[in-house]
Amino acid sequence: MRGAPDTIILLRPRSTRQALEVFAQNPHAVPLAGGTDFMVSWNMGLHNGKTVLDISALRSWRKISAAKTGVRIGALATHADLQRHPALRREFSLLTEACSEIGAAAIQNRGTLGGNIANASPAGDSFPPQAVYEAKVHAVSAQARRLIPFNEIFVGVKKTVLRPGELIESVEIPFLKPRPSRQYFRKVGTRAAQALSKTVAAGLLWLSRDGRVSEMRFALGSMATMVRRLKSAEHFVQGKKLTSEVIDHACELLAKDVSPIDDVRSTAQYRLKVSRNLLREFLSGR
Ligand SMILES: Cc1cc2nc3c(=O)[nH]c(=O)nc-3n(C[C@H](O)[C@H](O)[C@H](O)COP(=O)(O)OP(=O)(O)OC[C@H]3O[C@@H](n4cnc5c(N)ncnc54)[C@H](O)[C@@H]3O)c2cc1C
Numbered sequence: 001m002r003g004a005p006d007t008i009i010l011l012r013p014r015s016t017r018q019a020l021e022v023f024a025q026n027p028h029a030v031p032l033a034g035g036t037d038f039m040v041s042w043n044m045g046l047h048n049g050k051t052v053l054d055i056s057a058l059r060s061w062r063k064i065s066a067a068k069t070g071v072r073i074g075a076l077a078t079h080a081d082l083q084r085h086p087a088l089r090r091e092f093s094l095l096t097e098a099c100s101e102i103g104a105a106a107i108q109n110r111g112t113l114g115g116n117i118a119n120a121s122p123a124g125d126s127f128p129p130q131a132v133y134e135a136k137v138h139a140v141s142a143q144a145r146r147l148i149p150f151n152e153i154f155v156g157v158k159k160t161v162l163r164p165g166e167l168i169e170s171v172e173i174p175f176l177k178p179r180p181s182r183q184y185f186r187k188v189g190t191r192a193a194q195a196l197s198k199t200v201a202a203g204l205l206w207l208s209r210d211g212r213v214s215e216m217r218f219a220l221g222s223m224a225t226m227v228r229r230l231k232s233a234e235h236f237v238q239g240k241k242l243t244s245e246v247i248d249h250a251c252e253l254l255a256k257d258v259s260p261i262d263d264v265r266s267t268a269q270y271r272l273k274v275s276r277n278l279l280r281e282f283l284s285g286r
Contacts, residue, residue, distance in 0.1 A: 001045030009051040016058050016140075019167070024142035027164035029053040033076055034110035036103070037119045061114075061169060064088065070174040072138075075114025075167070079126075080105075082113065092173055094129035094185040094202045101125055104193040114168040120158045120226070121196075125187055127227035128202035131219035135173045141166040154226035181207040184282040188274055190265070197222040198266035199275045203282040213237045218282065220275055222265075223258035232256040233279065247283045251276040 011029060013019035023029060029051040032038050041047060055061070061074040066087040073082065079099035082088055089096050102108055102116070102125050116126050117137065127150075135150040139162060150171070153160050162168070184203035189195030200221040206214045216237050218230045233250040240246050260271035 001048065003042040003045055004048045007048045010054060011051060012054045012057065014057060016060060016169075019053065019055055019058060020140060020142040020165075023053055023165050023167065026051050026053065031055055031118070031167060033112045033115040034078060036107050036111040037115060037121075055167065070172055073113055073171045073173070075117075075170055076112050079108035079111050079113070079116075083108070091175060092129070092133060094183055094204075095126060095133065095173070097185045098125045098129050098187070098200070098202070101187045101189075101193075107194075113171060117153060117171070118160060118162065118168055120154050120156075120160050122157055122225055122227075123196045123200070123222045124227070125197060125200050125221065128200055128219040128221045129185060130171065130173070131227050131229055132202045132204045132217040133173045133176070134217075135171050137171055138169045139166050140169045145169070147172075151229065157225045176204070178206065180204040182282070182285060184278075186278050186281070188278070196265060199223055199260075199271050199278070201275065201278040201282070203279075205282070211241050212239055213242065214239075216283075218279060220254075220258055220278075223260045223271055223275055225259075228257050230254055230257045230279070237283070242283050242285075247280055250283060251279050254279055 011022050011026065013022050030047055032052050032054045033056055058076060061076040063074045064077050064081060064085045065072050071087050079102045082099045083096045099108060102111060113126060116124050130150045137148045137150055137153050139146050139148055148161060155161055182205040187200045188198050203218040205216050208214045216234050218234060219227055221227045232253040236253055237246060237250050254276055255272060260268040262268050
C-alpha cells in the first residue's frame with residue numbers, strides 16, 4: 001500500500017512552544033523533520049491513518065552555536081549545515097566528515113541530525129563520532145526537559161529512550177581538553193555515496209609524553225543493534241605503549257563489545273575482519 005495523504009492528520013506548529021503543546025495533546029503523533037527517513041516508510045503506507053507533527057518550520061532548532069564549553073547543534077540542523085559550520089569543522093571534524101558521507105548531496109541538504117538520532121538505525125553514520133565525543137542530547141516535552149548522554153539514547157534497533165510527547169531539541173558536544181593526539185573516522189560501504197555502512201568507525205586517542213596511551217575512545221556502527229564503544233579494548237590499552245603485541249590484543253578484544261550479523265549489506269565475518277583492520281589502522285597511526 002502507498003502513502004495516502006487524505007488519511008493523515010497533519011499538524012504544523014509555528015513555534016517550539018506550540019509544537020510541544022500540540023505534541024502533548026497528540027503524544028503518538030509522528031514527528032516529521034527533513035523527511036528523508038519518513039518518506040521511505042510513508043511510501044510503504046506505514047503512516048496512513050496517523051497524525052503527523054511537522055516540526056520543519058521551527059527555525060530556532062536549526063541553529064548551531066558555539067559557547068565556552070562546547071557547541072550546541074539544533075536538532076533541525078541538516079548534515080550540510082554541520083559540514084559548513086567553522087567551529088564544528090575545526091573542533092569536531094569526525095562529525096562533519098561523517099555528515100559528508102551520509103547518502104549524497106540531496107539527503108545531506110534535507111536530512112537532520114535530530115532525525116538521524118531519532119530514527120535509531122544501527123547504521124547511523126553520525127553515531128560513532130557522537131559516541132566518542134560523548135555528546136549529550138537535549139530532549140524536551142511540554143512538561144519537562146532532560147539531558148540524555150548520547151551513549152544512553154538507544155535501546156535497540158529503531159528504538160530510543162524518547163518518551164511519547166518528547167522531541168530532540170539539540171545536541172551538545174563538549175570541547176575536548178586537551179586536544180586528542182589522534183582522530184579517526186572511516187565509513188566502509190559498497191560505494192562512495194548512497195551506501196549504508198557495512199561498518200563505520202570513529203576514534204580519539206590521547207598519548208602522554210612517553211608515548212603511553214592516556215585515553216582511547218573508539219566506537220563502531222553497523223556492528224550491533226546500536227552504536228558500540230569498544231570498552232574492553234579502550235580499557236586494555238590504557239597506560240600502555242602501542243606495541244604490535246598490544247595492538248594485536250586490542251584487535252582481538254574488539255569482538256567482546258560487538259555482535260555483527262549477516263544481512264543484505266554484508267556478513268558478520270567480513271564486518272569483524274574489516275572493523276579489526278580499522279582499529280589496527282587507527283592504533284598504528286597509519
Ligand atoms: C537514499 C537515502 C540514503 C541515506 N543514507 C544514509 C547514510 O549513508 N547514513 C545515514 O546515517 N543515514 C542515511 N539515510 C538516513 C537519513 O537520511 C538520516 O537518518 C536523516 O538524518 C534523517 O533526518 P530527517 O530530518 O530526514 O528525519 P525524518 O525522516 O524527518 O525523521 C526520521 C525519524 O525521526 C523522527 N524525528 C525527526 N526529528 C525528530 C526530533 N527532533 N525529535 C524526535 N523525533 C524526531 C521522525 O518521527 C522519524 O521517526 C539515508 C536515507 C535515504 C533515503
